[in-house]
Amino acid sequence: MSEMKAAVMNTYKRQPIAFVRGEGAWLFDSRSEKYLDALSGISVCSIGHANPDVTQALSEQAGTLIHTSNLYRIPLQETLAEKLCDVSGMNKVFFCNSGAEANEAAIKICRRHTANRGIKNPLIVVMAGGFHGRTLATLSATGNPKVREGFDPLVQGFVRIPYGDAQALRRLAGERHDIVAVMLEPVLGEGGIVIPPKGYLREVRDLCDENGWLMVLDEIQSGMARTGRWFAWQHEETRPDIMTLAKALGNGIPIGACLAAGHCAEIFTPGNHGSTFGGNPFAARAGIAVLDYIERHDLLARAKILGERMLSGFKEALGMTPGVKEIRGLGLMLGIELDRDCGDLVSRALQEHLLINVTAGNVVRLLPPLIISDAEAELIVQRTVASIKAFLSGG
Numbered sequence: 001m002s003e004m005k006a007a008v009m010n011t012y013k014r015q016p017i018a019f020v021r022g023e024g025a026w027l028f029d030s031r032s033e034k035y036l037d038a039l040s041g042i043s044v045c046s047i048g049h050a051n052p053d054v055t056q057a058l059s060e061q062a063g064t065l066i067h068t069s070n071l072y073r074i075p076l077q078e079t080l081a082e083k084l085c086d087v088s089g090m091n092k093v094f095f096c097n098s099g100a101e102a103n104e105a106a107i108k109i110c111r112r113h114t115a116n117r118g119i120k121n122p123l124i125v126v127m128a129g130g131f132h133g134r135t136l137a138t139l140s141a142t143g144n145p146k147v148r149e150g151f152d153p154l155v156q157g158f159v160r161i162p163y164g165d166a167q168a169l170r171r172l173a174g175e176r177h178d179i180v181a182v183m184l185e186p187v188l189g190e191g192g193i194v195i196p197p198k199g200y201l202r203e204v205r206d207l208c209d210e211n212g213w214l215m216v217l218d219e220i221q222s223g224m225a226r227t228g229r230w231f232a233w234q235h236e237e238t239r240p241d242i243m244t245l246a247k248a249l250g251n252g253i254p255i256g257a258c259l260a261a262g263h264c265a266e267i268f269t270p271g272n273h274g275s276t277f278g279g280n281p282f283a284a285r286a287g288i289a290v291l292d293y294i295e296r297h298d299l300l301a302r303a304k305i306l307g308e309r310m311l312s313g314f315k316e317a318l319g320m321t322p323g324v325k326e327i328r329g330l331g332l333m334l335g336i337e338l339d340r341d342c343g344d345l346v347s348r349a350l351q352e353h354l355l356i357n358v359t360a361g362n363v364v365r366l367l368p369p370l371i372i373s374d375a376e377a378e379l380i381v382q383r384t385v386a387s388i389k390a391f392l393s394g395g
């Protein structure tokens with residue numbers, strides 16, 4: 001393949017491969033070689049590449065109306081908002097175009113809520129290992145120091161504690177009196193597929209209630225049926241005040257959403273926030289098609305069953321393998337932690353015609369489409385196991 005075009009800024013370490021076509025869980029390069037996609041463009045194309053329902057909806061919408069402006073009513077946006085509220089129990093939605101923007105909206109709601117209560121220097125509690133995006137506020141909220149390095153001065157007003165540790169949050173409540181919100185992922189995605197202890201989110205909710213804090217959940221990677229529920233927090237009896245979505249919401253069409261409940265849903269008024277593209281007819285149509293597809297094909301149940309099956313497949317094949325530290329999963333968010341950095345595994349897997357990812361240095365991350373067949377799930381397990389074994393034996 002030709003050299004990477006020098007006109008593209010050097011922000012990604014890219015694999016030397018380009019895909020020209022997709023179908024379900026498969027991607028094809030220009031020589032028609034097919035690759036099994038166990039990453040879904042990082043939790044984006046959850047209902048498969050070139051999903052026929054999405055393709056039809058978008059073709060129709062592209063030929064009808066792509067954009068008007070949020071200066072006018074957008075019925076498709078209203079419909080998508082209602083559907084999202086139905087499946088989440090939240091009350092109102094602000095639409096934007098990405099995950100970072102959804103989190104920016106969430107942070108702005110927390111700040112404004114605070115201003116209304118007269119707190120001068122509000123703090124939002126965030127988590128070590130957490131990831132919230134690359135804009136200045138969201139990278140300031142992100143745990144990984146590499147994401148923040150070189151971008152001083154950072155946005156102030158974040159305090160960081162260990163993830164999954166309710167005691168640490170309880171201690172902080174006694175020490176700081178300027179906290180207004182706790183912002184976290186229900187499962188750490190970029191942080192290495194870390195699933196918190198059972199009951200943790202419920203405890204965070206209780207601490208928020210006791211202290212008058214807002215609970216903000218970043219469901220950008222874990223949401224939209226990926227873990228076997230619409231949203232990962234629904235595995236526990238709890239509900240956030242604010243929740244953010246993006247990634248799988250448009251199956252590849254850029255769309256983000258910030259959902260709020262109760263009085264948080266009423267905080268923004270005209271002039272407080274906005275987005276030119278946010279929730280335009282085209283993007284909203286994509287979101288509606290995705291929600292309808294997930295519902296009609298019962299992909300929540302499917303993600304749960306397949307996730308359990310793949311997790312036990314991995315445990316059976318790799319549980320006793322030296323070099324494999326832990327195998328974790330919730331629905332189709334799967335992580336295999338090795339005892340060493342394993343970035344090279346990605347190109348090893350590419351040789352097996354399998355697309356996976358490594359995050360947090362030593363965690364093999366799988367986020368396959370929710371529409372995979374039993375056979376495809378089995379094939380992902382086989383190829384991943386083969387790649388890991390080859391990698392660990394230095395092959």
Ligand SMILES: *Cc1c(COP(=O)(O)O)cnc(C)c1O
Pocket residue numbers: 097098099100101103131132133134185189190218219220221246247
């Ligand atoms: C991907 C991701 C983001 C950032 O989303 P962008 O669309 O890249 O801005 C934020 N939070 C989590 C948990 C993510 O996985």
